[in-house]
Amino acid sequence: MGHLLDTGEDRILKKAGALHLEPMEVVETYTRSYFEDMDALNVLRPDISPRASGHIPEQIAMTRALIEKGHAYVTEAGDVYFDVTTFPEYGKLSGRRLDELKGEREIIASEKRHPADFALWRHAEPEHLMQWDSPWGKGFPGWHIECSAMSMKYLGETFDIHGGGLENQFPHNECEIAQAEALTGKPFARYWILTGSLTINGEKMSKSLGNFVSVKDALKQYPAGAIRYFILSGHYRSPVDYSDEALEAAQAGWERLMIGYQRVRYEMKSAPESDAGSGFEAVLEEYRQRFREAMDDDFNTPQAIAVLQDMTREVNTLLDQSETVGRPILGAIESLYRELGGQVLGFIPDRLVIRADLEEADPLIELLIKIRAEARKNRDFSLADAIRDALNRVGIVLEDRPDGTTFYRLR
RNA sequence: GGCGACGUGGCCGAGUGGCUAGGCAGAGGUCUGCAAAACCUCGUACACCGGUUCAAAUCCGGUCGUCGCCUCCA
Structure with missing residues (x-):
């Protein structure tokens, strides 16, 4: 009601006239579009x-x-x-x-x-x-x-x-x-x-300058989780400058966490029901504490992210060791990721989905990995690489481990 | 002109008096059929000029710069 432009015209009325719509249709369109964007970015309604x-x-x-x-x-x-x-x-x-x-x-x-x-x-x-x-x-x-x-x-x-x-x-x-x-x-x-204010490449984002990037545009270029990671990698009160360089760096940082998280989930499938590695629980508790302290300090999300990065290094080191880690402790790590990176910061998705749920796709992928392992054993590397490339194209990344097994994750 | 936020290493970005932030990029190394991932090592940065202090990115004064607001746009 009266969102006036510089020219003195009513913004909604002008749009409605141009599109031959009821003013309330214009309002409804933008409202829906806004909620779509927020849903995509995992912002709660x-x-x-x-x-x-x-x-x-x-x-x-x-x-x-x-x-x-x-x-x-x-x-x-x-x-x-x-x-x-x-x-x-x-x-x-x-x-x-x-x-x-x-x-x-x-x-x-x-x-x-x-x-x-x-x-x-x-x-x-x-x-x-x-x-x-x-x-x-x-x-x-x-x-x-x-x-x-x-x-x-x-x-x-x-x-x-x-x-x-x-x-x-x-x-x-x-x-x-x-x-x-x-x-x-x-x-x-x-x-x-x-x-704080949002700029793009150091200047104000505005339609007249032609440097406007909508949430929908950004989502075409970067995963939602990476965009959230980018936003949260600065304090909320600081100005944010949108640039491809910054977004790409944020995506790489986010992927590092996601790869670590997926690795834990992967290991859980074959882990024994033992208490091996249970000493790590105390370490996890420390990270939970540090994370909480950061968030309690006026939502210091960059600090909270740093805690997750530190935790990921320690988790990777744990998984790099030759000793197996029991399923209970892996489960504890996984749920801490979900709690801190998922529920709180919202950039680790609840479910990792390609076209079907990852869990459903399991047998097929496992079979391909088996065939590829066989090929590698016979030193048929062109077949092995062909399988890896093909899976990569549908978003599944294979990584060979030193012990001869192959870890797979979603890109 | 006024008010406010901000100015940190190649980039992003925490840190408010002494103690390694973290990530990305880069270099070297370990691992490896290749790739990827991971881990280890490497950067003595705090806009500028004064001042306070045994000690300042961090406090004080000033200067410069960027952004926002100062409009019957909510």
């Missing part, structure tokens, strides 16, 4: 995804309450503005001060009392796309009120974590705080987790 246009009464009620408490005023034109002078803490999140906000930039032709006052309700011109009846005439909600009204409805007057991007800290997050806290007198959110 929210329990509630409220829409501003579905919460007009709540926003009107909140605006009315702010007027009653003297935090907002109605203008001749039928607009309602929040009076920032009644909330002296305005700017506390981004470190701005009201007296500095007056600045050079004087507001032109406005009924605002203070330049930093912001709209809670706007009157609508007849041609405006979406408008609703209100105590102040036909109009639509201001651009910050929806967040406060909806979060208070579903999460209460105070909630734990407010996400978002650093670029919206001012003015948007400040306005949310002002509206909500002026009304309730309670803290709006306990923690703010705001992410």
Whole structure:
């Protein structure tokens, strides 16, 4: 409702007109596309995804309450503005001060009392796309009120974590705080987790510069797990610069973990039910501890990844030894990978899937490996290499081990 | 101009007063039919200029640079 472009046009209305669609069809298309991307990146869906246009009464009620408490005023034109002078803490999140906000930039032709006052309700011109009846005439909600009204409805007057991007800290997050806290007198959110900006090859990603990479584009080029690994390899507050060099490095780092993980799963198939190697459990516990400490330190995911890399080196060393390791300890390693790299960081998939589930494909692959082993024994390396290349083409990588066995994994 | 984030070895990126971050790339080695994977060894980096301190990437002051915001875009 009123996502205006620089030209003053309504973004959704413009798109809808160009495509001969209902505005809500446009909204629905982008919403679905967004969820597709998030699903692909293994981002969990929210329990509630409220829409501003579905919460007009709540926003009107909140605006009315702010007027009653003297935090907002109605203008001749039928607009309602929040009076920032009644909330002296305005700017506390981004470190701005009201007296500095007056600045050079004087507001032109406005009924605002203070330049930093912001709209809670706007009157609508007849041609405006979406408008609703209100105590102040036909109009639509201001651009910050929806967040406060909806979060208070579903999460209460105070909630734990407010996400978002650093670029919206001012003015948007400040306005949310002002509206909500002026009304309730309670803290709006306990923690703010705001992410740094995203650039590409060092410059701003924008359609006009033609350097835009969508999530769908990125997924065509890199595995979802590698993209997650890339994002998590920097702290959430730091700026992220997307580049092929960085993505490729991230993919290589991610594959290192994945290869180690798959090797453990592979070994589990033939491991004895013995307690061989059980001393490693204490080592695993250390890594779990170190991982937790990193995550407890303001989600230090780069540090957490470093812990997994360290763990992988030690696991590889363990598996390189000639002594066999019992299935129970391999299982413990595997479940730690799933817990830390899977459940927490989300870049180790639950199931490793080619076309069929890997487990189902087993007998066929095992047979080919057997044939190839026979060929290698007869020094028929052209056949052996042909089998390896063919499997490689369908995503299965064979690696010969020193003891004569062949380990296979998914690429 | 104001506010904020950031500036670490070839690249990505942790680290907030003394102690090896980690990954990628690169070099050498072990292993190996080849390949792949793995393991071992190798890099004395912290934008710049001053200052504090026995000791600074880490604290203080200043400078420069990058990005974001300062708009009725949420």
